[in-house]
Amino acid sequence: MSVTKSVCIMGVTGSIGKSTADVVLAHSDRYRVDAVTAHRNVSELARMAIELRARYAVIADPALYDDLKAALAGTGIEVGAGETALIEAAERPSDIVIAGIVGAAGLRATLAAIRRGAVIGLANKETLVCAGELMMEEVRKYGATIIPVDSEHSAIFQVLDRDATDKVERILLTASGGPFRTWSLADMADVSREQALAHPNWSMGAKISIDSATMMNKGLELIEACRLFPVPESQVEILVHPQSVIHSMVEYVDGSVLAQLGTPDMRTPIAYALGWPERLELKLPRLDFTAIGQFNFEAPDTNRFPALRLAREALRSGGTLPIVLNAANEVAVAAFLAGRIGFLDIANLVEATMAAHADEKLVDIDHVFATDAVARRSTEDMITQKAS
DSSP: OOOOEEEEEETTTSHHHHHHHHHHHHTTTTEEEEEEEESSOHHHHHHHHHHHTOSEEEESSGGGHHHHHHHTTTSOOEEEESHHHHHHHHHSOOSEEEEOOOSGGGHHHHHHHHTTTOEEEEOOHHHHHHHHHHHHHHHHHHTOEEEEOSHHHHHHHHHOOTTOGGGEEEEEEEEOOOTTTTOOHHHHTTOOHHHHHOOSSOOOOHHHHHHHHHTHHHHHHHHHHHHHSSOOGGGEEEEEOTTOOEEEEEEETTSOEEEEEOOSOTHHHHHHHHHTTSOOOOOOOOOOHHHHOOOOOBOOOTTTOTHHHHHHHHHHHOSSHHHHHHHHHHHHHHHHHTTSSOTTHHHHHHHHHHHHSOOOOOOOHHHHHHHHHHHHHHHHHHHHHHHO
16 A cells, blocks of 8 residues: 655645645545645635645735634634745645745745755746746755646656756757737737636636746746756757647657657646656546647747747846746736736736846845846836826
8 A cells, every 4th residue: 555645735726736636635545635825715725725634724815814714713724824834834744745836926935845855846937937046956955856747847857868868959848829829919919818818728827827828838938947957948949739738848869759748637747746756547538649630830939929039038148037037927917917908018018127127146045036026116117107
């Protein structure tokens, strides 16, 4: 019988967190949940904490502590609130931490898990975008293990020969192209919130859905791939693959290309991270190649989707520019979702914020947050000026 492992699910009410919960509940003989966290959704956090029989539940907004405590009264589940409690959840001795908090908000908690040498299923790409080199130094220092949960990076993780990375010719990072893959710039100027949220293949949260529509998500994944895997940016290519069946590929110097394929369901890479180095059984629909019929591929259009170009520029800078890219994008996406700016304004604001930033060599984690704060204010000021 398999040894029971404990799990901490950071961001349990989001799409990654709920998919993780599904996998854990399907294998309740192998996993128990130690801690769960959420941003502000008290009722859903409480419901899931009870369903998962968690020992500790944390709400990120400290103003909601009393609400969560009331919702969990009599359950025996310990309650916490605020960033200190989030860090405490990550520091508890769970065997696996699923880092599913969206955005830079998950950085400190992920760092706390790294510093206790945890196994981390990383779904928070912004952690590596903003502080990738610092984080990976900490991973090596404390003996932590990072297993990527993004479907693309999970695919690379599964087919990359770690003993022969010098024999890698290219990493091919696949992208669906999002809902506007075939749209003109003129048509995208009038995109609605609902259209941008309607991803053709994946069921995701609002922020990542918008990032997919602008293709910023793939830009962030490019940066993440270069942090996770010992391959230079020049050898990582983005390839649009509308079917979202081939999740990524690695090409070797002999011309061999290894790919990981699967249905577009986040439970597959999550299960791989939870079970690693074993594989968990999942009762999901299997690929029907005769129904798929064919695979299509095309080069990305950086004129219509400038986020890809901006991400490469940020990565090549080698300094604080990736932090600015991420911060500006988070602010701009929130503004679009709130109806304050247009769809094409998102990338334009990111580019303008990057242009206004004096790039610096990244010093430490405090420098990450200081740069993030400045970039957010700069982008917000531009949005305010645009509206006036």
